[in-house]
Amino acid sequence: MKNTIARTLTALGASALFILSASPLTACAANNITAEQAKQIAMKDAGFTDKDVKNAVVQYDTEDGVAVYDVEFIVKGIEYSYDVRISDGAVIDVDTDVEGLNLL
Numbered sequence: 001m002k003n004t005i006a007r008t009l010t011a012l013g014a015s016a017l018f019i020l021s022a023s024p025l026t027a028c029a030a031n032n033i034t035a036e037q038a039k040q041i042a043m044k045d046a047g048f049t050d051k052d053v054k055n056a057v058v059q060y061d062t063e064d065g066v067a068v069y070d071v072e073f074i075v076k077g078i079e080y081s082y083d084v085r086i087s088d089g090a091v092i093d094v095d096t097d098v099e100g101l102n103l104l
Helices: 002-021 024-031 035-046
Strands: 054-063 066-075 078-085 091-098
Touching: 035 054, 035 066, 035 078, 035 091
Parallel strands: none
Antiparallel strands: 054 066, 066 078, 078 091
């Protein structure tokens, strides 16, 4: 009887470990892009390279419940702001502003 219980608990433990390691959350997290990748995606979309961009800032954010990296940088007086989806690297929002321009 003790051997049967031990084998059952061992089998249950192995099943639980398999379920946890194969969960969708774990699988998704493995495919997430890094902050550096988000920066490269945004700069490429804007037509720039590392040589062109100084002081890029990348921060974690959420937009409508979606995890994104907010990537901001300035080139030749124009501020670029990108929201890059963390799960797949898609650009979901782009905004540009002329640095120092105050219309109000």
